[in-house]
Amino acid sequence: MTKSFLLSVASLVVLLSVAPASNVHASEKSEERMVCKYQLQTGTRFKTKVCKTAAQWEEMAEAHRKGLNELVDRPQIKVCGPNGCD
DSSP: OOHHHHHHHHHHHHHHHSOOOOSSOHHHHHHHSEEEEEEEOTTSSOEEEEEEEHHHHHHHHHHHHHHHHHHHHSOOOOOOBTTBOO
16 A cells, blocks of 8 residues: 555544534534434334434333323222231
C-alpha cells in the first residue's frame, strides 16, 4: 500500500468518527431513537415486531413497575373458612 493511500484512509476514518454538530442534546436524541423489540403473541409461537421510541419503552416499563408495586403493597385480606380463621 502506498503512503498516500494510507493517509487518505486515515483521514476518512477521522472524518467519519467526528460526530456532526447538533442543537439536540444527547439525552433528547436518545429518547427520540426508535427501538424495535420482538414480543411473543399469546397462543402462538410467532413473534411480533414492535417499534417505539426509547422514551415510550421507558414510560411503559415505569407503568409496569408502578402496577407491580401497587399489587405487592396492597393490604392482604385474610380469608376464613367455614370453621373460622386458623
